[in-house]
Amino acid sequence: MLHLVTLGWHVEVALPAHALQGTPLGAAMAPLFPQARHLMFGFGLRRYFAHPDPGLPELLSGLAPGPGAIRVIGLHRPPPELFGAGSVVALPVTEAGLADLARFLWDELDRDAHGRPRRVVTDPGVRGAFFEATARYDLGYTSNTWAVLALRQAGLPVDPAGVVLASQAVARARAAAARVA
Template sequence: MKQSARLILVLLLALSCCAPATPPACGPVGTLSGATVPVYLVDRGWHTEIGIPAAALTGPLGFYRQVFPGARTILFGYGKKTFFTAPATSLEDYLIGPFPGSAVIQVVALTVAPDQAYGTGPVVILTLKPAQVERLSAFIWGDLASGQDGAPRLVAVGHDPDSLFYAARSRYTLFHTCNGWVAQALGRAGLPVSDRMAVFAGQVMARGARAARALCPVPSAAP
């Protein structure tokens, strides 16, 4: 039993370590165009988040333009409810962290693009087609549990008033973690990002960087 607890603790400590910063492989300035939309993969240390320009949120997910009317970018992150909404303060909290449980989706509003808010180091910019953004928005909305009014069900307010936690339909497990959820979302959008064994933030950032390079236009040779 003690050995199992030590193994779990080692895993948690690894998850909490900051992954190496991954600069964006390429990408547009944070503006929208008719052809592509900049979507941001953000390394927050122990987990990753997806940033979508507020103006590009499609379908029902446009609900968050009403929640955060002054936002330029909306970040979406995933995690276990008890661990995400109330930061761990004891060894016991960390030991029970990986066990299955209800999940939440954190929604954070930024008045700037993520690369301006956090620097270029922990941000990868992905240039998505509008149809890909639609699929990404649909995936996120599909995992938001709704209340009786049909709107996403708010369960907690973050330390920052521009940070809110909403109930998720899916459950958090050792095989469906915060980073796996982000990789799955990008894959559902049609990007070459696999969620297989996506446990650590660094793994997802590396896969996102490879996808960003694949999306880069190849410069034509000079005549």
């Protein structure tokens, strides 16, 4: 089971940690989140997303394109328990879909010459681990666009075209969940 989690204006994708076993992504994340049952991935504008306390200057910086970042958070309980059923869309996917999603997420991480994801240095108060993304953020390719693209990579019947807002991402995820149920 895959989950789309809405965090207000932003959505992220959570999948079971065991789905990443035996993958390069799993090997890179396991030491960072050894007790996690689920890993949640999100994309955003690096200078805003990885800021410990983003204010108006960081918010306004989102109007200009810039380097992206991928945030990973380890979850010890299922997303519906942590965020509430109203903030989570459960999406059934196949093992092949989870494998395709793991490849997509791995490909979205910029890596160094040794093949390791490049960490973004953050203040201690920032939740999760941040990594440099291969994609750039802009108003036409937001965190919400990225999350719906991730769902499509997992084999779900969603179209990321035109998705900018979290509400659009959630609506497409709910429609996809209804179609595959």
